[in-house]
Amino acid sequence: MNRFSYHRAGTVAEAVKALSDEPAARLIAGGTNLVDLMKYNVETPSTLIDVTRVEALKGITETEDGGLRIGALVANNTVAYDERVNARFPLLASAILAGATPQLRNAATTGGNLNQRTRCYYFYDIQTPCNKREPGSGCGAIGGLNRIHAILGASEQCIATHPSDMCVGLAALGAEVHIAGPTGERVIAFADYHRLPGDSPQHDNTLRHGEIVVAVVLPQGSQGYAGHYSYLKLRDRLSYAFALVSVAAALEIEGGVIASARIALGGVAHKPWRRQDAEDSLVGRPADDRAFAEAAGLLVSGALGHQHNAFKIDLACRAIVRALAQAAAGTPQSQTDKRIA
Amino acid sequence: MPAHAIVGTQTVPIEITLNGVRLSLDVSPSTTLLDLLRHDLVLTGTKKGCDHGQCGACTVIIDGSRINSCLQLAVMQDGKSITTIEGLAQDGVLHPLQTAFIERDAFQCGYCTPGQICSGVALIEEGHAVTRAEIREHMSGNICRCGAYPNIVDAIEDVLVQRGQLQREAAE
């Protein structure tokens, strides 16, 4: 780990200023991703800005229009066991509990989870080329080991995936990301928060210099999915492993017919993957496997496999169909008993 | 200790309560809590397995929450209360889970054991696990290279049963 200075921020404004003043400064919250990356010298911050004492980033509160605001510092486990979240947005609770471990979820924060970096092996190994870590150096994964890499939305510069489970749930629920920066506050739709790698894979998301995430807001309108949802995560072992493919599925069903649908995929792209046409294709249809398979085909259309990850295309299709069936039946995937019903 | 505006690369003064004892320390910003415990304070009960959040051997209890100490910076623990394996026994009497680990032979080499026990103690307090399947899932953050898992689950189940939190199931 490099030497760095430590700055404990007391307010959002102070954190924003400290971050704006120093290009190589980093925020630290739960530390579970940043400290890990610092130990590998992937991150070498000049200053760590500790935001864990900032009151304005804490707590889960009701919004005026019936949504739920989750402060950037709220621990992943706190969100997952919150009664309001479980009653109104159980898909989010389930997605969080599918990830990491109890210990990690106790430390990991909402803001940190959103901003965690990829788990690409080459990104982690400073001896190897990586355009995300060192723009222009090349990509170790293309032509290298790429079992965990993207099948959708990748570029010739980078085929990394965003590793979060929580973010897949937030994407399906159409959350908002609330941001504070040097020029004030702004709100980004979840779908626009993370980005595709294109020719600048060093940027995981659309945060600008000096900006920080202050909260995530779950909109009142997504409460309608509480009855028909499922988060299905497929991985190399049953717990304590990142997703190869995951699906957040949410339906509104009226009289046996799908009234609205949300489907987000994890483990397959640089951001949680959604497609409007796939979701629209389900509306007005009976909730059956034929409709689900069609939606799955649309959602993964254009998928491109590499040497070790082409299996993900078929796996994703099957997982989408299964997750939609679980959602339709009102029998969400259990995150304890990993058998897939 | 003010809540903000501590800046510098030099050592930073912190106050923590460790196993019930208040300590005033000067720590370097880059020292992890795990290294503070093992190297500076010579409390070597807490183990370093992977140093990257991947094994759970370093699990300690911070303000009631189980956390991997290898990914926590010591400087950020200012004002917190930390319990390690050394702090679980009270007045020379082992914690019920420590006793259950001995009775159930829930370890072989013992390297993962302090982390397993701290994790298990927190699991019992959390109250989310009331079946064997749930105990297994809620202990999945602690890897045991020797594979003592069935006995670890037995030990935790014993304490949950003692506390009326779990009805023992028929043998699997």
Ligand SMILES: Cc1cc2nc3c(=O)[nH]c(=O)nc-3n(C[C@H](O)[C@H](O)[C@H](O)COP(=O)(O)OP(=O)(O)OC[C@H]3O[C@@H](n4cnc5c(N)ncnc54)[C@H](O)[C@@H]3O)c2cc1C
């Ligand atoms: C072994 C292991 C297994 C894991 N398994 C999973 C898994 O299966 N599924 C999963 O989803 N995750 C998994 N994780 C990742 C874990 O969820 C993340 O490490 C965690 O969510 C990061 O949150 P944090 O608060 O600890 O972030 P930190 O490490 O503190 O920060 C991470 C990044 O976010 C930035 N940041 C923090 N807060 C803010 C903010 N408010 N605004 C802007 N930027 C901010 C930091 O500057 C840093 O770049 C795993 C981690 C480990 C170590």
Ligand code: SF4
């Ligand atoms: S896939 Fe992206 S993160 Fe991985 S080596 Fe290539 S450029 Fe780096």
Ligand code: FES
């Ligand atoms: S030493 Fe901390 S998780 Fe392995």
Ligand code: FES
């Ligand atoms: S007893 Fe040896 S690692 Fe668990």
